[in-house]
Amino acid sequence: MELPAVLRKAREKRFALTPQEIAALLALDADADLAALFRSAYAVKCAHSGKNVSLRGLIEMGNVCAKNCLYCGIRRDNAKVERFSIAGDQVVRMAEWAYRERYGSVVIQSGEVESDEHTEFVAAIVRKIAAFSGGELSVTLSLGEQRGEVYRYWREAGARRYLLRIETSSPELYRSLHPSDHSFRRRLECLRALRELGYQVGSGVMSGLPGQSVGQLANDLLFFRDLDIDMIGMGPFVPHPDTPLGAGTPLSAELRSRQLRIGLKMIAVARLYLHDVNIAATTVLQALAPDGRERGLLAGANVLMPNITDAEYREKYRLYPDKPCIDENAGQCRGCLSLRVAGIGEAILWGQSGDSPHYLRRCGNRADIA
Numbered sequence: 001m002e003l004p005a006v007l008r009k010a011r012e013k014r015f016a017l018t019p020q021e022i023a024a025l026l027a028l029d030a031d032a033d034l035a036a037l038f039r040s041a042y043a044v045k046c047a048h049s050g051k052n053v054s055l056r057g058l059i060e061m062g063n064v065c066a067k068n069c070l071y072c073g074i075r076r077d078n079a080k081v082e083r084f085s086i087a088g089d090q091v092v093r094m095a096e097w098a099y100r101e102r103y104g105s106v107v108i109q110s111g112e113v114e115s116d117e118h119t120e121f122v123a124a125i126v127r128k129i130a131a132f133s134g135g136e137l138s139v140t141l142s143l144g145e146q147r148g149e150v151y152r153y154w155r156e157a158g159a160r161r162y163l164l165r166i167e168t169s170s171p172e173l174y175r176s177l178h179p180s181d182h183s184f185r186r187r188l189e190c191l192r193a194l195r196e197l198g199y200q201v202g203s204g205v206m207s208g209l210p211g212q213s214v215g216q217l218a219n220d221l222l223f224f225r226d227l228d229i230d231m232i233g234m235g236p237f238v239p240h241p242d243t244p245l246g247a248g249t250p251l252s253a254e255l256r257s258r259q260l261r262i263g264l265k266m267i268a269v270a271r272l273y274l275h276d277v278n279i280a281a282t283t284v285l286q287a288l289a290p291d292g293r294e295r296g297l298l299a300g301a302n303v304l305m306p307n308i309t310d311a312e313y314r315e316k317y318r319l320y321p322d323k324p325c326i327d328e329n330a331g332q333c334r335g336c337l338s339l340r341v342a343g344i345g346e347a348i349l350w351g352q353s354g355d356s357p358h359y360l361r362r363c364g365n366r367a368d369i370a
């Protein structure tokens, strides 16, 4: 592969890379090659959203989960986790704080719960947020797989965006990461249903999974294109000691740097291939290196999701080990992030909902329907 020519082609036009070229970029390892890759991706990011970062205040609403994903620290069978569910009014108060602090948007995330009571509980929160902000504070839900009518109900309540990672686009690899009653097909159907209901749809994968090849990661990026995904939240797998997939794999310095590297490469190649989607520099990058999220931004991401959950709950929402900032409150996170972002010469888009340029484009630039 002639790297400068491939990077030039990718910068000029989205979808220009072949699957083989995508895989070859993901396999790059020399520091100079990686620097060139990240520089190119950053240039594409700047062309689409400038030297700006959008914020989503992340509210980790509860760690009760009916699922048993083999990699996740809050899986149902992890008896070591003390379960919590934050009261609806308290969730709304956190969203009010985000609105006052000019975050522009919030993400409400939790373990997966499917029940009529939960459906109503979430809808009431979404309605209250829409009411106090006059619809200005954009709400993203990340509450796992639900029936189509539940997604519809939440959309009607005022939710605009939904995040549901496919985790991997390979059905075989998916099977190796989940118990047999977890269905790849259902996850896919959920993504399609969300799209049909007019949500701005986010998805993502984990990189650096046991047994995962660069060919599979390349297919993940093709999958995002085929599903016409608007936003991407993805990150490297971090082995959690109290899970079947993570037990016995200590998070050594060598593993940290390998996982960070593949996570950054996925961001960069996603940016070079898809161009105009929103891509988050997810918190997991910071679990691997103190400056992980800034490096994600410099590799082509344009979204940060600072945690705004009250500090008392953060410790209990541990999907992976070494989660950063668990003893900080939301105000401290705000100050720290501003400095970090300014430190790399970028500016935070305070008070803006930060719609995905891809979404606006596919909707004919009609922000009013967002």
Ligand code: SAH
Residues within 6 Å of the ligand: 071, 072, 073, 109, 110, 111, 112, 142, 143, 144, 145, 163, 164, 165, 167, 205, 206, 235, 236, 237, 238, 239, 240, 284, 319, 320
């Ligand atoms: N229950 C919801 C949302 C919370 S989980 C859902 O599953 O969609 C959010 C994401 O955390 C998952 O999609 C998964 O990609 C990520 N995650 C879980 N365990 C992880 C681990 N050990 N390392 C890295 N990411 C992990």
Ligand code: SF4
Residues within 6 Å of the ligand: 065, 066, 067, 068, 069, 072, 073, 074, 075, 076, 110, 111, 112, 144, 319
């Ligand atoms: Fe539950 Fe989501 Fe964790 Fe799976 S990844 S166990 S659905 S919280």
